[in-house]
Amino acid sequence: MNKLKCICLAVGTFALLGLAQVSAAYEVDACEVEHEIETMSIVWEEKAPDIMDTLEPAPPPPRRWTDQDVTTLSRMVWGEGRGVSRNEQMLIVWTVLNRLDNGRYGSSIRQIVTARGQFVGYRSGFPVTDAIREVVIYVLEAWDRGEAAKVYPPFARDSNYLYFRGDGRHNWFRARYRG
Secondary structure, eight states, X not given: OHHHHHHHHHHHHXXXXXXXXXXXXXXXXXHHHHHHHHHHHHHXXXXXXXXXXXXXXXXXXXXXXXXXXXXXXXXXXXXXXXXXXXXXXXXXXXXXXXXXXXXXXXXXXXXXXXXXXXXXXXXXXXXXXXXXHHHHHHHHHHHHTTXXXXXXXXXXXXXXXXXXXXXXXXXXXXXXXXO
């Protein structure tokens, strides 16, 4: 029995010594890892500003319209919709842009607006008011961002409108022509 106790005591002692060594090794490794993390953080903080300084913002995409387009559309909106709501005025501008995007009505805003028999309210001598000019620029900027034409029921039920007809108080917008 004494022999068995001695063997158990020896095995237990070796086990405790092994655990102590593993524990001591872990503490050293943990300290080393913590030191490495601190060093890496310092290096990153030192390099981060350099990395950020080299990045430049992407230039904005070029405008697809000119100041002449704003003037042309403003005169057309004055002739076609000076008595309607701001929303309906926006829809008038969107009609021209829908036609331009469609590709069958012309290759420029001016060409579409001045096409024979299309926008009978356009005259080169019509005024360009600040309020209408603001509406025109608002729509052109939305179009540049890739937005679709607006829909304002009951005047426009979908965003693919290419035509409109008015009675002097309101305009109604549609995708298909009705004579």
